[in-house]
Amino acid sequence: MVSHQLLGRCQTQEARYMDCLEAYGLERGKVKCRNLFEDYQECHTLTKQFKRFMAMRAERKRQIADGKLKGDAKYVTPRIDSY
Template sequence: MADQVSPFLRTIFTDITGGMLSHQLLGKCATQEMDMMDCIEAYGFDRGPRKCYSYIEDFKECQGKTKQFMRFVALRKERDRQIACGLLDGDKKYKSPKIDSF
């Protein structure tokens, strides 16, 4: 984690391009990134990854959306199982959810 936060060799080019790898400009994950960076700054590079594990995981989830994708896969698998068992047939196979149902 420390190699992503602070460059090994600091030059004027790392200062100019450092903001390009941030979510602070028009990013959906800006608040999670800021919470993570504040925590790591408070504890330092050595203890930060251990103490700020929950903030780091929240930021990774916001970036990658792995839990959301796994939920989608589980729902698709359940629908395919219901189609194979004969519980869903015809027009019910691919019915859209009702408006404001979630």
Template sequence: MLYFLSPFFLSPFTDITGGIHSHQMLGRCAQQEMALLDCLEAYGFGRGVKKCSYLIDDFRECQTHMKQFRRFYEMRRERDRQIAAKKLCGDKMYCSPVVDSY
């Protein structure tokens, strides 16, 4: 589950190269990663996995966008189902969103 947060073998080399694959250099997930690492540092890795699970979920969503993709996929599937059931036809089939809907 959290194999990417802590290295299997700790050494001075892993301490030096630990920051290479972080999101702190202008990454979009920098704030979530920092909050997660602060929480894990406060509780320790073993206990922090349980205590900081909500931060882990937020950080993983920021990295992968899986919830956003699933939502998009389900909306597309529902639209395709309505098209197949002839509830949507003509211009309503593929309408663009309203301008301020974002």
């Protein structure tokens, strides 16, 4: 069994999900706590973040291929507050 309660970045999401499961029970909790589980799963696996990164990379490659980005503008880092 894996737990993120000790020095884990997902400890808040896991605690909320476990509290919800405790309140509704396992079978009803799977339905009622689905959104909390999805938040916890995303924190644990970072799949949406990776897909967003790959989409941004593909868009940059497309713009370079189309000639919209040239020279040093190809690899300009985003502004600090843009994330």
